[in-house]
Amino acid sequence: MTGVSHELALGMALALESAESDLVRVARLMDDRADPAESRELAMQLVARALRRVQIVKEALDDAVETRIS
Numbered sequence: 001m002t003g004v005s006h007e008l009a010l011g012m013a014l015a016l017e018s019a020e021s022d023l024v025r026v027a028r029l030m031d032d033r034a035d036p037a038e039s040r041e042l043a044m045q046l047v048a049r050a051l052r053r054v055q056i057v058k059e060a061l062d063d064a065v066e067t068r069i070s
Contacts (some may be wrong), residue, residue, distance in 0.1 A: 004064045012057045019050035026050075 003009070026046045032039040 004061075008060060008064060012060055015053045015057050019053040021048040022050040022053075 004012075008061040021044070024044045029046075031041040
């Protein structure tokens with residue numbers, strides 16, 4: 001079985017790195033006491049964005065596996 005292309009691997013790595021960065025920001029926002037409501041709203045947006053990126057990577061992996069099997 002061959003692996004994924006370098007381009008796909010790079011794209012997935014960048015997507016996961018970006019999701020990780022968003023989640024680190026969420027962790028910091030959870031400690032922000034200056035404006036809890038605004039921090040919570042931004043944190044929710046960042047989590048949604050990170051989840052979308054993870055989903056994109058999962059879909060790319062699924063497509064790569066299906067292409068290899070076909």
